[in-house]
Amino acid sequence: DVQLVESGGGSVQAGGSLRLSCAASGYTYSSACIGWFRQAPGKEREGVASINSGGGSTYYAASLKGRFAISRDNAKRTLYLQMNTLKPEDTALYYCAANWNYYCGLGKSAYNAWGQGTQVTVS
Numbered sequence: 173d174v175q176l177v178e179s180g181g182g183s184v185q186a187g188g189s190l191r192l193s194c195a196a197s198g199y200t201y202s203s204a205c206i207g208w209f210r211q212a213p214g215k216e217r218e219g220v221a222s223i224n225s226g227g228g229s230t231y232y233a234a235s236l237k238g239r240f241a242i243s244r245d246n247a248k249r250t251l252y253l254q255m256n257t258l259k260p261e262d263t264a265l266y267y268c269a270a271n272w273n274y275y276c277g278l279g280k281s282a283y284n285a286w287g288q289g290t291q292v293t294v295s
Contacts, residue, residue: 173285174198174200174201174285175197175198176194176195176196176270176286176287177195177196178193178194178267178289179192179195179290180290181291182292182293183293184258184293185294185295186259186260189254189255189257190255191252191253192253192268192290193251194208194252194253194287195249196250196251196270197249201246201249202225202246204270205222205223205224205225205270205271205273205274205276206222206244206268206270207219207220207221207223207270207278207283208221208222208242208253208267209266209268209269209278209280209283210262210264211267217280218278218280219233219277219279219280220232220242220278221240221242222242223243223251223276224276227244227246231276231277231278239256240254240256241256251268253266258292259294261294262292262294263295265289265291266289267287268286268287269283269286270283270285271284272284
């Protein structure tokens, strides 16, 4: 199994940038598909970006319009999300998640390991 811990969230003004990290432990990490999801109060959890085990294939929510970039460093067991030109509507609790279902897209129901989240607030 794998344990996931997010960090890097905070409060920023619109137009600013943040870099989120997700530290993973567990021997199955390198074979997992991993993604970022977010959830605002009163809203359903939605997919942000995901990446396959080798890092060669990525998926992004169309609404992000090129502002976010996902990457992973398997040697460091770390997942990243670079967020640029942040907007107030990006305010949410951001989670990283992993699955071993050979599915690397943004469907949240396929992911079965979740971190506790890191808060991003944009004003």
